[in-house]
Amino acid sequence: MLLIKCPWCGVRDETEFSYGGEAGIERPLKPEDLNDQEWADYLFMRKNTRGLFLEQWNHSLGCRQWFIVERNTVTYEIIATSKIKNEAPDIQVDA
Amino acid sequence: MQINRLKSGGQINRDKTLRFTFNGQSYKGYLGDTLASALLANGVDIVGRSFKYHRPRGIVGSGAEEPNAIFQIGSGATTEAGMRATQVELYDGLVAKSEKGWPSLSFDIAEVNDWCSKLFGAGFYYKTFMYPAKFWKIYEYFLRRMAGLGAAPREPDPDYYNHQNTHCDVLVVGAGPAGLMAALSAGKSGAKVIIADDQANFGGSLLASKELIEGLTADKWVSSQLQMLEELPNVTCLSRSTVFGYYDYNFLTINERCTNHLSEFTEGHVRQKLWRVRAKRVVLAQGAFERPLVFPNNDRPGVMLASAVSNYINRYGVLPGKNPILFTNNDSAYQAAIDMKIAGAKSVLVVDSRSEQPSDMVDEARNNGIELQFDAVIRNVIGHTKVKGVEISTYDSGSNTCAAQATKRTCDLLIYSGGWSPAVHLHSQSGGINKWDDNRHCFVPHTTKQASFSIGSCNGTWSLEDCLKEGIACGRDVAGSLNLKVNDINLPITKKIKLNPMMPLWQVIAENSVENLPKQFLDYQNDTTVSDIYLAVREGYTGIEHVKRYTALGFGTDQGKLGNINGMAILAIALGKPIAEIGTTTFRPAYTPVSFGVCAGEDIGEMFEPTRKTAIHDFHTESKAPFEIVGQWLRPWYFPKDDEDMSSAVIRECLATRSSLGIMDASTLGKIDVCGKDAVTFLEKIYTHDVAKMAVGQCAYGVMLGEDGMIKDDGVMARLGENHFYLTTTTGGAATVMSWLEQWLQTEWPHLTVYLTSLTDQLSTIALVGPNSRRVLQKLVDADLSNDNFPFMKTCKSEIAGLKVDLFRVSFSGELAFEINVNSNFALYIWNLLMVTGRDFEITPYGTETMHVLRAEKGFIIVGQDTDGSINPHDAGLGWLVSKEKDFIGKRSLERVDSIRSDRKQLVGLLSVDNKSVIPEGAQLIEKKSPSGPTPMYGHVSSSYFSPVLGHPIALALIESGRNRIGDKLLAISSDAKAIEVTIAKPIFYDPKGERQHAK
């Protein structure tokens, strides 16, 4: 059972957390501009990385915050955890 | 008669006689016996029948490695299957049965398998019972009966089990010489230590040892060490406690058996405990397993491991034979011969495959009058139900060949030892790697993945002095690594013994002649033989994991503790590769079997899941309403009057509500408060409808989609202020919707300022439903509820009896209706007030069943019943809710090719043609006149009820191109009713114009 360091609460047992899949999947800012293939890529396609992997976890039975975990999918070692940055997306305004 | 019991000796209490039965026969043993030692004392030779060939089998070992003496213990609700007699402590009244052997141990009908064994090689089950598939049920019945894998109790387990979580600096696994020293050394340095051992007493191999330590006998020395450990407040000693799992980040599980040794059932006590331990450091000192030697008929009852023989003599005062022969390739086994002789065996012969070399053990054996024969092997065993003798041949260790001619010797016990295999189980479970050691001829721990240390014989360290030394050093290192002040302990003084190295002897008879010889067993529990390994290789299997699965080597409940290494070595020989290249199979938890009871612990019955009750629950119980479990909530199903049955109650509740006034507890709805300056921006993404266009005070029915475009949840939402909203979700979806909203906010749009607060428990919701609802509610509130002032889909704040309430003019029934939100602390009071006020209109409480009928009459969906994760809003007839002007989660998916197919399943109504048959929910819909052969299935019935107000059955269904097929006739087919002819209809059956809910 993993030990995971919630960036807000500290180190806790895996049972307090839930898994949220690959991190860094950005929702397209203009979904309507995407063709079916591109949309399907966003919607369904995820990496199946062997080795270092960035993923989302939620401290669901704790502070309920989502955060980023860097984990080795082979050894299960957790390398680092970090908060999600509070930044607005960089929206390109059409000239 | 305990014919094999010695007059004295052992750690048993001869003053405490215990009675027990084995296969119906009564026996006696002593306190301190295991079931195995007591059976041996009573001269019981056959304890079971083997899995495939049904050969008679006897006790081989004395611990976790035992493959044959596996019993059903106890009866009725407290019976346990798969118990190793070598690890079952005897108690008075113990009832044991062998699991294998039908109809009896001495006459086993399936022993014919042994005589026809040419047919039963590796892969036999795969090859024979595969076809035809429909016969599998018949095969299975006989296979299970013949295999005899024990029986689970049919009654609930009356025992009590619990779990305990703990942290420690050091967990020491195994309390033999190395483990004791490590625990003492770390403990004296101040570390918080847990030391666990699976036996009743600490000491491990020392319990049967005759060595002197510090001038004390081994057992006395162990007691002195244990006393020191127990005096340390920072050390916890757990006996009868098996560390069975080693998981990530030094998380380990221990199964402590608290009362198993006292009786079959001990009222008022915890029977077993599951310790969940997070340790900073783990010290593995589990010891080693002795290996059998592999030769023809090496499975006959009366063949026993050398270490087991020493255990039975020295610990239990049992002499398992009078006239034994010991077959060995190493020095350690000599101890068993010496113990036999000292305990009174008439003549003892040692057959050693090695040439003679000077050794302390050889000298001691000779001094005790033991006959020795070197450069010799056992090449066959004589006797069927009991060893009667052996065939001995000379052996040339240079060429690894056994002479063709043999001499016969009688004996009543064949003791064997093929050397030792370190118990690397937990090390391997932890992710550690093992390496084959060519000097010690065993796998030893190589690299570790976690903060663990292997010491003593599980590290391939054999001599007592070295084990003690390693334990002390390990305890010191561990304490040092934890920054504790190291408090050294002295190395106890032991006698130095000169030992000669073992000789690898994986199989006595060369491979090319194996086929024509009697079977040479590797895995007793699964009847895997040497020729099975060769067969697997001939059929193309080369990897150990494949050979394991094909031959079932190590697949039993003992996980190959006895036979795996021999099997791997023989695979190496068959493939012509070094053993190091074969590697081990994967070691998995549990190290020894663990009962389901202790895994479940207290999480059973009412403790399995929380039960949630609404604030109005007391009214429901007083009304004797049966409950329906929705999510974790108890919701009243219907409110029977007098001795009404469900269907009459529901008819009455429906008609009362439609004609006058009903009241329902809707408190289980998920309730979420949303506020913050970006609330509108956020909710525009979440809902399909135009949230921004809603006026303050406006309610709307909304659906949320997944990004795949499918309906995720639905409910009424209301705009309470410019940046303040109130959302409702389905009862079952409350928690997941809340988490899902948080996920979007935190991970995708963290720059939005929005606050989400769950109010599900804080607020209760009472629905007042029916044409007289306004009249009654108006009596209690100041707010003007007239249609002009408070029309359909509006919300306002008001007070009832001085209590703040939120009113919503919404309807899940199609009637004029109001939902009242009130602080849960006052909900029962408000409910009762409404009941009194509504008395003039015969206010009728109704439950979930009536709610379902009323909503189905209106064609309102239930998410999860009328949708299933593949239904988008257009399919459900909710296209009118979908904004064309803004983006929202799932919108892009609604434009995918698959989403705009014209033949998608669509929500429609169904009427039975005979106007009286209620169509079963789940029924499949097919053409009335189907061609023979496969029939296209157009959809299924999702909701179905008898409508009291209409006087006929109604149903909702999802049907391919359903909306284009209104008026078509189909057949509804289900497994539990005859086919019903149905007509496709629009899904709104009652008041299709919606005049009632808009009532003036």
Ligand SMILES: [Zn+2]
């Ligand atoms: Zn947290």
